[in-house]
Structures are given as structure tokens and as C-alpha cells.
Amino acid sequence: MNPLRVAMWSGPRNLSTAMMRAWENRGDCAVSDEPLYAHYLEETGLDHPAREEVIAAGETDWRRVAASLAHGSSPGQRPVWYQKHMSHHLLPHIDVGWIAQLRNVLLIRDPRLVVASYVKSRASVTPDDIGLPQQERLYEHLVALGDVPVVDAGEFLRAPEGHLRALCDWLGIAFTPRMLAWPPGPRDSDGVWAPHWYERVWASTGFEAAPDEVPALQGRYADVAEACMPIYERLREVRLRIDA
Template structure:
């Protein structure tokens, strides 16, 4: 079996994670997996997410079996690069993370106030564990300790100001050749999209590239603001380690 470069992008919801998946899939030498632990997460937690029953029926609910395939199995289609789009909160308490260290791990972060505001457009309520930042910080610490240095961290706000430069820098950091094919892709659905895509991916289906950067000023109050602020220390700690260009 040929060596496979396994890139795991650890994000929370309502980030640019699906657009990032499009960029990698458009390379031509890269297989992608869309939230491969989602079915196991829903089955274990009992949470009522949109399309829950379909997701569980279509996916593998054995998290350990999924993890083994992701870390040591062949890449889909025999591709030399395998991009795995992960939601960090899908790593449930008690689940071994030893397999993660066989991947090239990258952390994709976004200001928690922006995440909470976007999340509440599709869900009635939100709690700190729902947006993944606390779990990102814990996994980041584990990966950094094993590596002896900080793994790459990409802040979505920085990235959207200069996708070309950040993708080029990230590929260089990962030892993977950059191609400008990562900057644009045809619109529409993909066979690689998770079965939950109709509930979340409408904007990505219309897209042909990363959205232009624009300033955002979320307006949160009460419990929603408290959720964002509970996650802010984790965000700021990760942001201090983010990839900064020139």
C-alpha cells in the first residue's frame, strides 16, 4: 500500500470547514471524508440533529472502527492525499485519541461570537460543547505535547483575507505541493458530501470559491453571549498560536 498523507482538519460547526474541504477535493490528487465520526457521535449521544436517523443509517456508528480506517486504512480511490474534515466535538469523552497522532493535524478556528450567531440560525439553542472550541483546545494541547511544537492553527477571519497565501503556507507546512486548483471549484453537490448536506450546505453548493472577507459584528445577549464568552479563552489561546503571514 502506497504511503498516504492524511490531513485532519479539526474545526467546530459554522466555520469555513466545508469550503476548505472543497478546496482540497479540487486538487485532483486528494480524497476527502466529510465528518466521518458524525454517525457514531449521534448514536452515542442521542442528540436530535437534523437528519439524525438518515445520518446514523448511512454512517458507521463504531467510532473505534472508523478511527482505525482513518489512521491506517487505504485512502478512498487510492489517492495519495486524504483530507479528513472533522468536528472536534465528535470526539466523545472516553474515546481514545491515540489514532489522531498518525495524522497531520490542523486546527481551524473562528471567533466564538460569530460561531454562536451562525449556529443559532439553524438551531434553537446552543451550549459551549456544541461549538467545539473547548474540545479543540484540549486536542491541540495533546497534539502539541506529542509533537513537541504547536500544530498549524488557521483562523478563518485571517484566512478569508488571503486564501491563496494561507493555503500556500499551509501546504508548505504540511509538505504537500500547493496547486491553484484549491482556490476555485465548480458549484453544486458532491458525492463526498455528508448525507446531512441538504440541511447545512446550500451556500457551499452555490459557491465557486471562498467567500470574500467582510467585517462581522455579532450581536448576542443573555445566555447566547455567555456561551460565546465561555469559549473565548480557548479561542484566544489557540489564536495566539495561529499561522501569521509575513
């Protein structure tokens, strides 16, 4: 059986893990947590939390990862396979031809919110770290192939059921209310980096309310958010719109 392969391309600190929880809670869906992360760390040499554990636990050959994601069997032979991807893991040397085998969705978020959250775990940040430049390039590639839903995280949190229903309709599968709530705690499907990043998700039982305010950033942090804002605004113009 060839599963429905759903690839959500997000930046970090962008609702991506909560979204993975929602899809895994469907009951018919397997999930893969950042399958290109090991290759990304080995190739870039970046010192991320649990770096050596991530590399040891994952597949560092991107070609093998791509072949499995595009053509392999889903974990547990589930009919739906949700793949949580970080767009910045898609390094420039990776041939993106295999991505056409997936049903691709972009998940974007106001870069001011992303940067404010990101620097709670890491002292430095660049535009490439938060994935928006890579999302723009990916969108340009994918839109030439067909429809590419773009989901804005802030708007999603104001109407999660409406957005999930629309995505399920686009994919040709039934929505289930199970996607809106899940048991707290870790999952076997979580990456080995989860203890460093997933504390809030582990405590969650559903999607949080959208933040009321945008944080004030200073210095280099503000510069990074400002550099990414035109990309965010461009992608937001083509976002999935849900009627209130």
C-alpha cells in the same frame, strides 16, 4: 501506498466545508466528511437534522472509524486524504492515540460569529456544541507530539492563498491554484446531512470575503460566545501567521 492523511479539526459553521471543497478540488486528494458524526449522534442521542439518516449511512463504531482513518486506504487510492473533522465529535471516551498517525491542523473562528451562524439552524447552543473546548484539549494533546498549525478562519479569508501555500509547505506537497476555486453544487463526498447545512457552500465557487462586523448577540447566545472567547484567544495566539 500510504496516503498523506490530513485531519482538519474544526467547530461547526467555521469554514470547514469550503475548506473541504478546496482540498477536494486539488485533483490528487480524496476527502471524508465528518466520519465520526454517526457515532457522535448514536452515543449522545442528540436530535440533529437527518439524525437517523446520518446514523444509517455512517459507521457508529468509533474504533472502526479510527482504524480506517489512521491505517486504511484512502478513497479511490488518492495520494492525499483530507479528513474533515468536527472537534466536538471527539467524545471523551474516544481514545485519541490514533490521531498521531494523521497530520493534524486546527481551524478556529471567533465564537461570536460561530454562534450567530449556528443558531440560524438550531435554536439552542452550548460551548461544547461549537467545539472550542474540545479544540483546546486536542491542541494540548497534539502539541506535546509536535507541530500543530492553528488556522484562524477570519485571517484565512483575508489571505486564502497564503494560508494554503503555508499548509502545503508544512505538509510537503505542492500548492495548486485549483484550491482557490471550485464548481458550485453538491458532491458525492458530502455527508447525507448536507441539504440541511451546505446551502451556501453548494452555491459557492470559492472562499467568501471575511465578514466586516461581529454580530451582536443577546442572552444565552452571548453567554456561550463569552464563555468560549478565552479559549479562542489562547488558540489564536499560536495561529499560523501569514506575511501580507
